[in-house]
Amino acid sequence: MMQVQDLRLKEEVLPFFNFTNNSHSEARLLYLLQHAPDTQTEVAERVAIVHGMLVNWAVLKDFTYHKLDLLEVHAFMETIAGTGYRESRLKSWLRFKVYDAERHQLQAKLVQLILLLNGLQQQYLNRLRSAAFPDKFKAELIAAVRFLEVLHLETMANVVRENSFRTTHVVEFSERLAALAPTKVRRFWEFFFQFEAYWSIARSMQTHGFTFSDFNNEVLEITDFYHPLIKYPVKNSVRFTEEQNVLLLTGANMAGKSTLLKAVSLCVYLARVGFPVPAAACTVPFFSAVVLAINLNDNLRDGYSHFMTELKNLKAVLQVSHNGSKCFAVFDEIFRGTNVDDALEITRTTINGLAGRKGSHFMVSTHMLQLEEQLYPETSESVQKCYIECSLQNGEPTFTYKLQNGWSQLKIGRILFEKEGLPQLLEHELPAQL
Structure with a gap:
């Protein structure tokens, strides 16, 4: 699949x-x-x-x-x-x-x-x-x-x-x-x-300067990977093991989470089809399934909402990995198609379940910062918590696009909102266009 x-x-x-x-x-x-x-x-x-x-x-x-x-x-x-x-x-x-x-x-x-x-x-x-x-x-x-x-x-x-x-x-x-x-x-x-x-x-x-990958069912490790579409890419590295098989990614808006997920996914997929990858080194399991949910939209043809599309993707991943088959799956901004309370609860349940699918590897990005304290204790050791670095310099967000260990609590949505002058525009009626 x-x-x-x-x-x-x-x-x-x-x-x-x-x-x-x-x-x-x-x-x-x-x-x-x-x-x-x-x-x-x-x-x-x-x-x-x-x-x-x-x-x-x-x-x-x-x-x-x-x-x-x-x-x-x-x-x-x-x-x-x-x-x-x-x-x-x-x-x-x-x-x-x-x-x-x-x-x-x-x-x-x-x-x-x-x-x-x-x-x-x-x-x-x-x-x-x-x-x-x-x-x-x-x-x-x-x-x-x-x-x-x-x-x-x-x-x-x-x-x-x-x-x-x-x-x-x-x-x-x-x-x-x-x-x-x-x-x-x-x-x-x-x-x-x-x-x-x-x-x-x-x-x-x-x-x-692409390189070929090696297969090793015990580990997924990609060194200095990047997405070739980026003209001046910042290179990052990731490592999964069978014990720590979920990477939970946080970071501010515009920090580059989706691009990083695509870059890792591209390396995994290219390795799977026998193509060289944009990385210094790449070792991956031989996955029977690679499922990506990065740019999800409503499925108008089948009448599915964004949230239902997310659920069906998750179900497909669980069905594939249920019998021990090795699966690589990515969920970008998981469950953003539903309300915050439901999203928080079912994300916690999902991560707990994915952590138990040993032999498969999962990357999940989220904006739900409150999730950090609500993960099940028994799940925590199986989850890598990472974020893409961003800092405030004189009130302005500065992005390094570097992957770091830990959990981001930085909130820049309000800063960007105000930087665009939206509060003033919302408080005052716009002058008539001449």
């Missing part, structure tokens, strides 16, 4: 990993980002493929091609492959001799195909150390190289470069293409788009 809409994967996260040069590879990259593998072994395989790219980075760092050429060659190969070449070579030769326009059009497409695929083969694929990749990907790479070898691209490329690509070559190479099985053509392109998607992930590590 991956309920991570609040991360806005396509809109906000994908751009940090997307160095692909065509829509097919981008779609494959997005698929990898949005679909979490079922097993830890599958995640490890994704990581190993990217490591293989990095081992071969001397070859791949300048990986490129002309986008339009690739899209046209891809479409052309899917059209011609497997059609069968029903005409004899003599008939084809005579037809191309008579119909110059048809010959020139086909000749141009074949030259484009030969030069593009030969360039990819000679500059990149043939030079890779296939042993650096996991077995399955290695086999697919070898199969892709052998597929290209069948076309004798280097020989044809030399003919093209010598300006000797004549009608006989057009007929001969067209026959070779038409003899390709459609399944092999499709398999080659699927591999190529996947190859570029993984290359793009490796490029993101080189560009942004």
Whole structure:
């Protein structure tokens, strides 16, 4: 169960990993980002493929091609492959001799195909150390190289470069293409788009300095994490254990609680799908569920209020974690959709219950400062109490965005209210607009 809409994967996260040069590879990259593998072994395989790219980075760092050429060659190969070449070579030769326009059009497409695929083969694929990749990907790479070898691209490329690509070559190479099985053509392109998607992930590590995570079911620890959308981020660190599995976060308005929750959640999710994370180091359990409730709104389609949406999210988390499955869940400003008295009581009950779900980890932010003295005593040892630092300098709030241990009692809502001049506006009638 991956309920991570609040991360806005396509809109906000994908751009940090997307160095692909065509829509097919981008779609494959997005698929990898949005679909979490079922097993830890599958995640490890994704990581190993990217490591293989990095081992071969001397070859791949300048990986490129002309986008339009690739899209046209891809479409052309899917059209011609497997059609069968029903005409004899003599008939084809005579037809191309008579119909110059048809010959020139086909000749141009074949030259484009030969030069593009030969360039990819000679500059990149043939030079890779296939042993650096996991077995399955290695086999697919070898199969892709052998597929290209069948076309004798280097020989044809030399003919093209010598300006000797004549009608006989057009007929001969067209026959070779038409003899390709459609399944092999499709398999080659699927591999190529996947190859570029993984290359793009490796490029993101080189560009942004992201790092891969480790899995450890006993601890969740992320060092110097940040959200990559923040231009000048303040880095923080968190640590959970099985015994202390709830982090209760307080802090003033505008202190950055939601951003911090998103940053931690992003690291946890990226680790789960085998992507590098924006942190210096990251160790997380292998979660079977990641549920985020950060930007909740009324669900108009299903007729749920904000509060009912919160309850349904909590219920889903409890059902998943009830049977011992490991779950990571975030509740930002929990139960803000109901009155303060009810919110205080059910928040206390919720935190007490979550603390008992050992093996799962929870982050809860709240504005209810009175909650500090009302937590159940037996719950307190399982709850980390943290706040995001804020201080008053000459009556003005100053935000450091640093995570600290403890409980914030700072109230700046009234200060901000007065700073905007709202009391004066409320006490006096506004002058008529001219």
